Amino acid sequence: MLTRLAPVALMLVSVASAAEEAPALSGSWTLNRELSGDIVAKINEIAGSQYMSGGPSWAAETWFPWGTNFSEGQRVSMREFLLATVPAFQAVEIEQSPEEIKTIHGEAGVRIFHLKRASAGTSAMTGERVTRQARWQGAQLVLDSKGKEGRLAEVLTPVPSRNQLTYALRLEQKLLKAPLEVSLVYDRAEVR
DSSP states (O other): OHHHHHHHHHHHHHHHHHHHOOOOOOEEEEEOTTTSOOHHHHHHHHHOOSSOOOOOGGGSSOSSOOOSOTTHHHHHHHHHHHHHHGGGGSEEEEEEOSSEEEEEOSSSOEEEEESSSOEEEEOTTTOOEEEEEEEEETTEEEEEEEOSSEEEEEEEEEEGGGTEEEEEEEEEETTSSSOEEEEEEEEEOOOO
């Protein structure tokens, strides 16, 4: 009886481990502009004007040049930073192992996410310490970066039938009018 059940048990274990295998995301990916959302338009919408406006109500008649309120300069700096990151989304390289995921956005944009534990990093946006964690949610890879001032959630979904990768991101930051939500589509770069 046991010898008859052994092959069935082995087959069930093989099917279960195959179902748990993570999709292969490793490689280089290039942005498909036609299928992707307009990042610049979204940033302009949620980060406000490129100009500073307003000012403290008590500063209307002083000898000091108060042209803005005290958080307005930070908002404009945030807007400029976000717009400066747009070229980094033109291509992404992903290195994947059973323990970690590494995303590379240009020369200076390397991030490491561990799949079994949270890790620490530094936010390029604010310089603050952030915790990073990766997890598989079915075939989707979820990358989560949290700091004191904000949160960045990214969901990467392979589309094997089209040799593409969808990349949805949501940035929550207190200086923004609303969260920045962008959907991007990447094509797998040809290996040369």
